[in-house]
Amino acid sequence: MTKMVNCKACNKEIAKGVNKCVHCGKDQRNFFMKHKVLTVILALVILGGIGSAMGGDKDSASTTAPATSTTTKDKPVEKKVEALKVSAADLAKAYEANEVNADKNYKDKTIETTGKIDDIGVLLGQTFITLSAEKDFAITNVQCFFDEKTEIDKIASLKKGDKVTIQGVVDGKSMNVGVNKCTLK
Known part of the structure; x- marks a missing residue:
């Protein structure tokens, strides 16, 4: 039945x-x-x-690392890490073309990237800016995460479409290319 x-x-x-x-x-x-x-x-x-x-809480290369100087006994001298300069569009394109090669070239390295803001927001308590890949219907963009309160205060004055330069450490690709420990330049 x-x-x-x-x-x-x-x-x-x-x-x-x-x-x-x-x-x-x-x-x-x-x-x-x-x-x-x-x-x-x-x-x-x-x-x-x-x-x-x-996916972005790994301890990776930082933008500055303390180094000791032989001339100064009490005060450590900060050594700047050279940042790779790459546009947000080129970084996204590299990850779309070959993620393995892009990881080899960029993952866990400090980069300085410039691009147009596509989105500003907070996801699971983390403040982020998404930089556009500058092509219609792009699947992969560059998503930059900020931890420092001073940086987050600067983000509050930005808007979509603004062009910015950001320095941070590449974490690899999940949906977007993740960049952590970011600062605005």
């Missing part, structure tokens, strides 16, 4: 589990079952965003 349920559109009795009503032809499946491809894409975007936000 088959269980009966009511149609979502015409409210007439139909067999449970059918895809379409035999009376009015209305599809009985829920949104996610009707749009399986869209559901998979949406799930990947959400997982990628979470992975990108969570």
Whole structure:
């Protein structure tokens, strides 16, 4: 004996589990079952965003490292790490073309990147600026995360479309290319 349920559109009795009503032809499946491809894409975007936000707490090269000087006994001298200069568009393009090669060239290295602000926000408590890859419908952009309060205060005065230069340490690609420990230049 088959269980009966009511149609979502015409409210007439139909067999449970059918895809379409035999009376009015209305599809009985829920949104996610009707749009399986869209559901998979949406799930990947959400997982990628979470992975990108969570993937940046590794101890990697910092922008400055203390060094001792032979001429000064009491005061350490800070040694500046040379930053690789690369535009946000070129960095995103390198990761889209070959993630393994891009990791070899940029991951855990300090970069100085310039680009146009595509988004400003906070994700899971971390303040970020997303720099545009400067192409229509780009899948990969450069997402820069800021920890310092002084830097976050500077971000409050920026807006989408502004051109900025940011220095930070590349964490690799999740959905976007992640850059941590960022400072505005």
